Amino acid sequence: MTARNILIRGLLAGFIAGIFGFLVAHQVGEPHVEKAIALEEAGSADEAEAPEEHGHDEGTAHEHDAEEAGGAAHEHSHGEEAEVSRGNQRTWGLLTGTLIVGTALGGLIALISAAAIGRIGRLRPAASTALVTAVGFVSFALVPFLKYPAAPPAVGSGDTIGERTGYYFIFLAISVLAAVAATFLARHLLGRVSVYASVVIGAGAYLAVVVLAAIAMPTVNELGDFPADTLWYFRLSSLFTLATIWGVIGVVLTGLVGRLDTVATARAERRELAASI
Amino acid sequence: MSDATPAISTAGPDTIELPSIPLAQIAPWALFFGLVALLALFFISTDQGATSLISGTAIHEWVHDGRHLLGYPCH
Numbered sequence: 001m002t003a004r005n006i007l008i009r010g011l012l013a014g015f016i017a018g019i020f021g022f023l024v025a026h027q028v029g030e031p032h033v034e035k036a037i038a039l040e041e042a043g044s045a046d047e048a049e050a051p052e053e054h055g056h057d058e059g060t061a062h063e064h065d066a067e068e069a070g071g072a073a074h075e076h077s078h079g080e081e082a083e084v085s086r087g088n089q090r091t092w093g094l095l096t097g098t099l100i101v102g103t104a105l106g107g108l109i110a111l112i113s114a115a116a117i118g119r120i121g122r123l124r125p126a127a128s129t130a131l132v133t134a135v136g137f138v139s140f141a142l143v144p145f146l147k148y149p150a151a152p153p154a155v156g157s158g159d160t161i162g163e164r165t166g167y168y169f170i171f172l173a174i175s176v177l178a179a180v181a182a183t184f185l186a187r188h189l190l191g192r193v194s195v196y197a198s199v200v201i202g203a204g205a206y207l208a209v210v211v212l213a214a215i216a217m218p219t220v221n222e223l224g225d226f227p228a229d230t231l232w233y234f235r236l237s238s239l240f241t242l243a244t245i246w247g248v249i250g251v252v253l254t255g256l257v258g259r260l261d262t263v264a265t266a267r268a269e270r271r272e273l274a275a276s277i
Numbered sequence: 278m279s280d281a282t283p284a285i286s287t288a289g290p291d292t293i294e295l296p297s298i299p300l301a302q303i304a305p306w307a308l309f310f311g312l313v314a315l316l317a318l319f320f321i322s323t324d325q326g327a328t329s330l331i332s333g334t335a336i337h338e339w340v341h342d343g344r345h346l347l348g349y350p351c352h
Contacts (some may be wrong), residue, residue, distance in 0.1 A: 029346045148348075
């Protein structure tokens, strides 16, 4: 088992996860995205003045450009003159997104798993890999989603995209750092108290930090009169997509690492046996 | 996973040997790949939205649906 071996398996697991993530997002999520875009276009007549509001006092030129790229340009993006057609956005564009995110996450999870092997209690490599993926899903995807859930097209004003992105990534960073710290805390306690107690204390510490952060950080609510059913199904499908990507990475990588471990163990045993003869 | 060790193992249950990878071996991979992965995540999740490394809207539009469905603030 080497860092390289595990990284390659992580990238492979992530790529496969990206394909499955795309299938779920396309089959389950896209109908709700389409519905939201239809609502956005129906309502865009009374939002026509929105881009004008970007003309507030000049910040740094660069920031201003960036805001326009995201905000103003978007106002026309779904219409006939769109830069990327809806047909491409919901197929190749979506596939690009899930494949790259899946592969990147797979690689990151693999590297963290490589470091965790043999260092978390007495867990075998496959078990510690599964644990790393599970903690990753909760701290990187699930908890940030609960505080700042995915917003469908037509929800969210172009003027607040900077703030909302900032909040999302700050909360994401808090959650991930808290999970890392909680894992080290639990690992530190492992020799002193029971496994049960150290896991409960570690999980409790993580929960305390993210709950406090979630209470302290501002709530984003720009829903207006967006229909509740479309919002619910869109968010559910978004969560399904994330769970699919993380779940497939976890299953595939855990299986591959387990096989690496079995092969390495068998080889070591043969060597031991040969040496004893 | 079967890690049943045959009778040749003389070690007690408390000293089951666990493989681990030296952190010094992982570090260069983590540094290089970590940067690449974070950059990739940034381009999919945020570029040409709240902030922009590459100007224009092509990336934003191309990965538009992915951004929404993967839970990133899109617009």
